[in-house]
Structure formats: structure tokens, C-alpha cells
Amino acid sequence: MPAKINLALKVGPPRDDGYHPLATVFQAVSLFDEIEAEWAEPGEFAVTVTGEGADLVPVDDSNLAIRAAQLLASTYGRPNSVGVSLSIKKSIPVAGGLAGGSSNGAAALVACAALWDLDVGTDELQALAAELGSDVPFAMLGGTALGSGRGDVLVPALARGTYSWVLAFGHRGLSTPAVYRRFDQLNSPGGGPPEVPAALMNALRSGEPAQVGPELVNDLQPAALDLQPKLRQVIEAGLEYGALGAIVSGSGPTCAFLAANETAAVDLSVALSADGICRAVRRVTGPVTGARIVG
Ligand code: ATP
Numbered sequence: 001m002p003a004k005i006n007l008a009l010k011v012g013p014p015r016d017d018g019y020h021p022l023a024t025v026f027q028a029v030s031l032f033d034e035i036e037a038e039w040a041e042p043g044e045f046a047v048t049v050t051g052e053g054a055d056l057v058p059v060d061d062s063n064l065a066i067r068a069a070q071l072l073a074s075t076y077g078r079p080n081s082v083g084v085s086l087s088i089k090k091s092i093p094v095a096g097g098l099a100g101g102s103s104n105g106a107a108a109l110v111a112c113a114a115l116w117d118l119d120v121g122t123d124e125l126q127a128l129a130a131e132l133g134s135d136v137p138f139a140m141l142g143g144t145a146l147g148s149g150r151g152d153v154l155v156p157a158l159a160r161g162t163y164s165w166v167l168a169f170g171h172r173g174l175s176t177p178a179v180y181r182r183f184d185q186l187n188s189p190g191g192g193p194p195e196v197p198a199a200l201m202n203a204l205r206s207g208e209p210a211q212v213g214p215e216l217v218n219d220l221q222p223a224a225l226d227l228q229p230k231l232r233q234v235i236e237a238g239l240e241y242g243a244l245g246a247i248v249s250g251s252g253p254t255c256a257f258l259a260a261n262e263t264a265a266v267d268l269s270v271a272l273s274a275d276g277i278c279r280a281v282r283r284v285t286g287p288v289t290g291a292r293i294v295g
Pocket of ligand 1: 065102
């Protein structure tokens with residue numbers, strides 16, 4: 001199941017229920033967590049987590065993959081006749097702004113529906129995904145898509161081409177609620193509903209990375225940079241080393257750099273690694289498909 005980056009993240013003022021209306025363009029990229037689902041005793045829902053940042057991931061009922069399995073079982077009336085033991089192998093950094101947890105939730109829905117042989121369609125799984133969290137429906141869909149509402153109302157975007165990205169991982173995670181709190185402090189309330197810039201959508205239709213790069217936008221970026229000022233240096237370094245565009249992904253701290261092609265991405269990742277300002281650097285491509293069964 002893939003990680004996501006936001007090519008645009010426009011954030012409106014908080015509604016009465018505290019949620020911020022979003023207008024976003026998601027792209028699923030080739031950085032994958034793996035999840036295995038095996039039968040367990042009826043009523044038993046368990047998870048083990050290994051890999052990147054595993055010690056930061058809860059293994060109780062707050063784990064999004066467990067919540068997904070339990071929601072699926074209770075919705076389809078079989079909470080006491082099915083059980084599952086999930087193993088997650090993480091490559092997506094935890095609290096990295098790449099929606100790793102949401103991706104695990106989407107994958108658990110797909111994997112458990114197959115394991116328990118449930119008669120449940122994609123639309124029904126998408127509805128459960130939206131109940132689990134605002135990034136979960138996109139993790140299921142994949143590709144490039146426009147998200148509105150809380151990011152859970154999706155329309156596939158007209159996007160051509162494959163994009164070469166370099167991801168720079170931070171030393172510490174950033175809490176999404178903390179970034180939104182800082183956003184609220186930095187921005188005065190009011191303003192109209194958020195909209196994805198037309199220039200980005202036109203650039204995506206062209207399939208030209210050189211057109212897409214300058215149009216990347218993230219309203220949460222000033223808040224993320226304020227909470228982790230070192231990210232400013234990371235963004236500047238990537239641009240200096242030839243990135244066509246640079247952006248903090250979602251609520252950060254992962255920074256995403258768009259390269260002209262694979263060769264440019266290799267050069268950029270080597271230069272950023274040598275610089276030593278980020279914890280790790282990974283090359284990925286997008287778009288890729290959403291959560292799916294591989295065997
Ligand atoms: P987003 O961009 O969707 O806000 P993120 O990428 O910044 O999220 P995640 O890696 O999804 O952050 O994790 C956010 C928090 O969710 C973690 O700090 C962790 O406590 C919790 N969590 C619950 N289940 C999982 C999971 N399966 N994998 C990772 N984190 C999980």
C-alpha cells in the first residue's frame with residue numbers, strides 16, 4: 001500500500017466542528033508498507049509492526065489497521081465469527097505527512113475483506129474508509145485525485161505522465177493536530193472555501209514536470225516550517241540542487257522534491273544525502289495504484 005504526497009493542499013478556516021475544509025491534490029507514490037493478514041481465533045484482532053519507526057506505532061485498538069478490521073467485521077455482522085492477525089512491515093515513516101497509518105487502514109480493509117471472503121464491493125469499502133479517517137479513501141483509490149471536504153470526497157484528476165520525486169525524511173515526526181493548531185495561530189479566521197489552483201491542474205494535464213514544479217502549494221507549510229525551522233534549509237538545498245519544485249508533504253516533516261526525470265532524481269538524491277541535513281532520502285515515482293492484494 002502506497003504513501004501519498006499532496007501536490008496542492010489548500011486549507012480553509014476551521015468549521016464549527018473544528019475540522020478544516022480542504023481542497024487538495026493527492027498523488028500516491030512508490031513507497032510501500034506491506035501488510036499480511038492471517039486467520040486468528042474468532043473475536044481476536046491483533047497486530048505486529050516491524051520496520052521503519054515501528055516502535056512509534058501503537059499495537060492496541062488505536063492502530064488504524066486494527067480499527068479497520070474491527071469496523072469491517074462489525075459492519076458485516078461478524079465480529080464474533082472472524083478474527084485476524086495482521087503483520088505490518090513499515091517503510092513509510094511514522095508521522096511523516098505521508099499518510100502511512102491511513103494507508104495501513106486502507107490495506108487492512110482490502111486484506112480482511114478477501115481473507116474473510118466477504119461480499120463487499122469497492123464502494124462499500126470506500127464508505128468504511130471515510131469513517132476511519134480523511135486520508136483513508138485516497139489510500140484505497142491511489143493514482144492522482146482531487147480531494148475536498150476533509151480530503152475524503154475524491155475525484156480522479158486528469159493527470160498525464162509519471163513524475164520522479166525525491167523524498168527527504170525528517171529526524172523527528174510532526175503531529176498533524178499540532179501543525180493545524182499552528183496554522184490557526186498564524187492565519188486570521190475568515191476567507192472563502194479553499195480551491196485547488198487551476199494552474200496546477202493545467203500543468204498536470206500537460207504531463208510536464210517543469211510546469212508542475214512551480215505550481216506545488218501547501219498552506220500548512222509555514223506552520224510546519226515554524227515548528228521545525230530546519231526544514232527551511234532542506235527545501236532550499238533541494239531547490240539549489242536542481243529540483244523543479246519543493247514542498248513539505250501534508251503536515252510534514254517529509255519534504256518532496258520534483259525532478260525533471262530519473263537521472264535528475266538520482267543526482268538530487270545523491271546531493272541531498274551528501275549534505276546530511278535530513279535523516280534519509282528516497283527516490284519514488286508517482287502516480288501508483290492504491291491498496292491492493294499482491295499474493
Ligand atoms: P497524515 O498525513 O495522514 O496526517 P502522517 O503520515 O503524518 O499522517 P502517520 O504515519 O499516519 O502520520 O501516523 C500518525 C499517528 O497515527 C502516529 O503517530 C501513530 O501514533 C498513529 N497510528 C495508528 N495506526 C498507525 C499505523 N498503522 N501506522 C502508523 N501510525 C499509526
